[in-house]
Amino acid sequence: MSNAKDIFLKEATTASADGPQRIFINKALGGYYANRDIQKARYRDWEKARDAASLAKWTAVNDLANTLETFVKKFEGNGGKVHWARDAAEARNIILKLIADAKAKAVVKSKCMTTEEIHLNDALEKAGYSVVESDLGEFIQQLRGEAPYHFVFPCMHVKREEISALFTKHLGTAPTNSPEELTMIARRHLRQLYVDADVGITGANFLIAETGQISITENEGNARLTAALPRVHIALSGIEKVVKNLDDLSVLLPMLATAGAGQPMTCYNTLYSGPQQPGECDGPKEFHLVLLDNARTQLLADPEQRDALHCIRCGACLNVCPIFKNIGGLAYGTTYQGPIGSVITPHLRGLEQWNHLSGASSLCGACTDACPVRIDLHHHLLHNRRNANQASPNLFDRLFHRGFNFVISRPRLFAFGGRVFRFTLPVLKKIPLPYLSAWLKTRDLPPAPAQSFREQWKESNHG
Template identity: 85%
Template sequence: MDDSKAIFLKDATVNAADGDQRAFIRKALGGYYTNRDLQKARYRDWERARDAASMAKWSAVNDLANVLEKFVGNFERNGGVVHWARDAAEARAIILKIAEDNQAKAIVKSKCMTSEEIHLNDALEKAGFGVVESDLGEFIQQLRGEAPYHFVFPCMHVKREAISELFTKHLGTAPTDSPEELTMIARRHLRQLYVDADIGITGANFLIAETGQISITENEGNARLTAALPRIHIALSGIEKVVNHLDDLSVLLPMLATAGAGQPMTCYNTLYSGPRKKGECDGPEQFHLVLLDNARTRILADPEQRDALHCIRCGACLNVCPIFKNIGGLAYGTTYQGPIGSVITPHLRGLKQWNHLSGASSLCGACTDACPVRIDLHHHLLHNRRNATKESPTLFDQVFHHGFNFVIKRPWLFATGGRIFRATLPLLQKLPIPYMGAWMKTRDLPKAPAQSFRDQWKNQNV
């Protein structure tokens, strides 16, 4: 068994049995469900709005070369510098070089999952650059030395007592059980860092081809500060974030907030075009954008799953996923958790090692229903299962499928086999059946009916 799968099975088993933690996560998500439904109710037709959001992304992704080219032209015309990275290593090297060329002393970052994907903080720290996460949840996770639990709510699994202890240990503050006071501790601690930092690193939620602007969505104001005060702004984005028109945001921004966090809009949705312009009093002198492929073109090359690139990282599919709620975000061992993570991780990191995530789904379809841009998530999990079997079938797959194929084509053999199966079913309950151990541990086999379905059908029709 591959490492990633063994770790996943172990963590998932432990977490699923932790009733306290599961109850805590359910409670944390409770408020989200209420707010999301209240906001959705303000839409005059949520389902049709999903159509519009889906089409806005579909038209950009399916014309990616042209749309991206247009975006880059406009971005550069605005005075920004574009860097291209085929993979994570190239993206890290580009950002390190900017930091070195400018002799950066302090780096402040706002939330950016793409930077988690390329393990940017590790690389910066190894090269001797101090880097501080400024999003409260990411700041807490950085102090804990732990990956984000949920790509929108990074520390939703951490109780306030643990955060208080963490702050006491690292920041020397007095213990408190008030979320408000804890937030204020982080606020006071981080404020001076924005002022002192010489590089600010952010992500990007949308790249607008028509205007060459990048759009950043957040609630706390930390991205605003990160892009306002340091003298250099570096944004890191996947190539798939591009949309055609500024006007597309009229649907995408509210739906991102409603689906992801149950808000009408998140607190700050900011468009940046270039560094400080002539006549402006503040803002960075340099604005760099690193555009990352890192296997996104591999998803693009699969027309069946291309819509996975529509993802606007709202996190709605995680919030409704029964698997996510029971095993938690860390068990996935991926940058992107939940259904969307299970769909794209095998593309990003290899289907052979990560196909087990395709099974981390009850195929209930709650994720597909929740997705504001209509990604066919649960079918893609099935597609990945099929692709994995095609790519490297296990012995069981081969024997079983050939056997099934042989039997199903011969009705007499199927009927005889069925008779034998019905007669021996009570015995099977007691025998260890190969491959069925995990299933059988928690389930009883049903009683065998006296007649096969085919016989019952025949008799009923008489």
């Protein structure tokens, strides 16, 4: 058994037995469901809008080289500088060098999952920089020394009392149970940090080939401040974030907000096309964009699952996933939690180590229905299971299914086996058998009938 799988099983077992936490998470999601439904109803046809969003991403991803080159040409024409990173280490080195060149001391970051993916904060701190997460949820998780729980709502599992205690400990503020007051504590604390920071690091939600702009979506205004006040702006983005044009963006921006957070539009959707221009009174002097591959091209090479690169990281699939709602986001041990994380992590970090995430699904398909860009999420979990079995078959699984198939391909043996199973079931229930005892630990089995359907059919129709 792989290490990642052991950790997952342990964490998931603990979390799924935590009833009060489940109620807390469901309550937090309750408001989201209500708002999402209100906003979806404002679309004249949500399903067709999903088609359009899906096609917009399909077009860009399936012409990725040209789309990226068009984007880069435009972006550099606007005065920004593009850096290409094949993997996480290369991306970290590029960013560290940019910060060193800027002779920076303090770095402020706005929320960016791609920086989590490359473990940027660790690298920056090791290099001696002070780095602060400015998104409220990320700020709280940074103080907690914990990875984000949900890639859109990083601290949705943390109770206000815990946040109050955390702020008292780290910031010396008086305890309060008011979410508003807690938010204001963070606001006051972070304001001066924006003003003092030399470098601002952000992500990017979309790269627009037509105009060479990067688009950043956020609610709090921290990304706006991060890209306005420091001298240097560094953005990190996966190569798959590129779209063809602003028309496509006019579909994707509202759908991202509605699917992900139940909003008509996220509070700030900002397009950046360069550093401060002549005639503009502020803005960074330098604007860098790091384009990251980090195994995305491996996913691209799989046409069956290529649509996973359409993901706009709205988090809708997590919000509806019964697995996520029961095991929570931390148990996954991945940068991207929930269904999309279970689909892409085996591609990004290795199928052998991470295939258990594909198995940990009832394949209910709620994720696929929720996805605004129509990624075939739950079927890709099946594809990953198939690929894992082909790459490194599990001996027990092979024997089990080959054995089962031996029986079911012989109808008379099947009928006989079924009979034996029914008659011995009371005894079998008492023996520790794989699968059966796992079932019986929390669930009963109905008493086995004396006669099977086929036996009764034979009697009444031919007997």
